[in-house]
Amino acid sequence: MNKKILYFCSLFISVIMLSGCGSKGDSEKSTSKNYPVKILELKNENNPVSLEYEGITGGSEVRKLSFKSSGKVSKICVSKGQEIKKGDTLVELDKSDLNFAMEASKAQMDSASAQYDKAVNGAQQEDISKADIAVKNAQDNYNYYKDLYDKNVKLYNSGAISKQDLNSCKLQLDSTVSALNAAKQSLQQLQNGSRSEDKQALSAQVNAAKADYDSKANLVQDGTLAADSDGYVVDILCKEGEMQPAGNPVILVRSKNQVVTIGLSSDDVKKVKIGAKAQVKVNNNKVDGEISNIVQMSDKTSGTYSAEIKLLKPVDNKTFYVGDTVKTYISMGNKNGIWIPISSILNDGEDYVYVSENGRAVRKNVTLGATDEGKVSAEGLKSGDKLIIEGMKNIKAGYSLKAK
CATH class of the missing domain: 2.40.30.170 (Efflux pump adaptor protein, beta barrel domain)
Structure with missing residues (x-):
């Protein structure tokens, strides 16, 4: 019995010693070495x-500038990277053809405007006097051919002239009648003034002519490409002497924004x-x-x-x-x-x-x-x-x- 007790006591001591050796090895990692760290104490922020x-x-500030009409580049006034101010001239086109078109359009506008002014203001006394004289001349001419026709009718009835001669005289009389009526109508129109529908038609012609002139004038003005805001030239896409189609970019700019x-x-x-x-x-x-x-x-x-x-x-x-x-x-x-x-x-x-x-x-x-x-x-x-x-x-x- 004593031998058994001594055996179990020896076994128990051995287990304890082995257990002690194992825990010591695991703890060395966490206790035998202190790992250096940097610490920040937290607080509400x-x-x-x-x-x-x-x-x-x-990205969105770079803009492409172009001309509204085609033409030949005559002058480039800026360089790449240059600072520009609003209103500065950038590129110019040759405006010879544009100026000719504008002048022709202006002549048409002036003519239409004169016709309208005449209709609105009425005829001058000088024009009325001339029309009155024309009526008198037409009346005298009619009277002459009326008297001649009456005489030829009598001669035809007596067999002195042929039917062809009478008809020829009648044609001359009818012509004087038409001329007399036209002269009287012109005189009456000058005395009474133009009708409202005539004035409206002339006014429409004036507006159309003015719109055409404004369009041609804008093209002449657009022949000089100017900066619409302060900024910088990013790139120049044309050369002097080159033909540029309408709407084709010629210069890149960006604003100061x-x-x-x-x-x-x-x-x-x-x-x-x-x-x-x-x-x-x-x-x-x-x-x-x-x-x-x-x-x-x-x-x-x-x-x-x-x-x-x-x-x-x-x-x-x-x-x-x-x-x-x-x-x-x-x-x-x-x-x-x-x-x-x-x-x-x-x-x-x-x-x-x-x-x-x-x-x-x-x-x-x-x-x-x-x-x-x-x-x-x-x-x-x-x-x-x-x-x-x-x-x-x-x-x-x-x-x-x-x-x-």
Whole structure:
């Protein structure tokens, strides 16, 4: 019996010793080594919330300018990259043919206007006197041929002249009757003035002639292509002496209004309104801007909605290159809560961070929210938590920590 008791006691002591050796090996990882980390004590912060997008500078500000009529380029007055002011001459066409067409149109307009003025103001006394004389002359002519015809009728009845001679005299009499009636009608029209429908017809002719002249005059004026706003010459697409078709671009310009184009997602486009404040990062400098335009139809390729941010304080154009990629931040107000550095977040299918509690690493899963540049709002943490922001990739839950 004593031998059995001694055997079980020896076995029990051996198990305890083996168990003690195993636990000592596992704990050495977490207790024998202190892992260096950097800690940030969290607190509630009230940070701005923004939507972050990449944008393209100056996309919609570049415009193509062209002539309304075809012609030969006679002079190019600017150079590529030149700053221009509103009203500056850019390109000129040879206007010889345009001027000829305008002068011919003006002559037609002046003629139509004179006819209308005559109808409205009535005839001059001199014109009436001339018409009255014409009536008297026509009357005398008629009287002469009437008397001659009457005499020829008597001669025909007596057989002295033929029927052909009588008919010839009758034709001469009928001609004088027509001439006398026309002269009387002209005199009466001059005395009574033009009818209202005649005046309306002449007025319509004047308006048509004036519209044609204005069109020709505009073409002459358009033969000089001028800047319609302040800006810069992006490119020149023509050469002196070349023929340019109407509507063909001859020069590219951009205004001094500096814009950045972004593509909003289907969710964010519902949040962003015209006039919303924004910031654009140009050459590491933040410039204030605002949303100036949002296209209501999505792009067929990307599915995004194009929006423009206008810079409120233009930057030096020497550093603002069209087509450059920049960072943009659209303000969505402020959010109060726990904000952590984005760089402190780890992910293994879930977003999580490490905090230090009693000198040891503790894992905490987090739910991420709004961002503000390098920070993000996070749920699952509280004020006073000691967030590990450096060295977290080298540790696991339970590791002993040494705070820098």
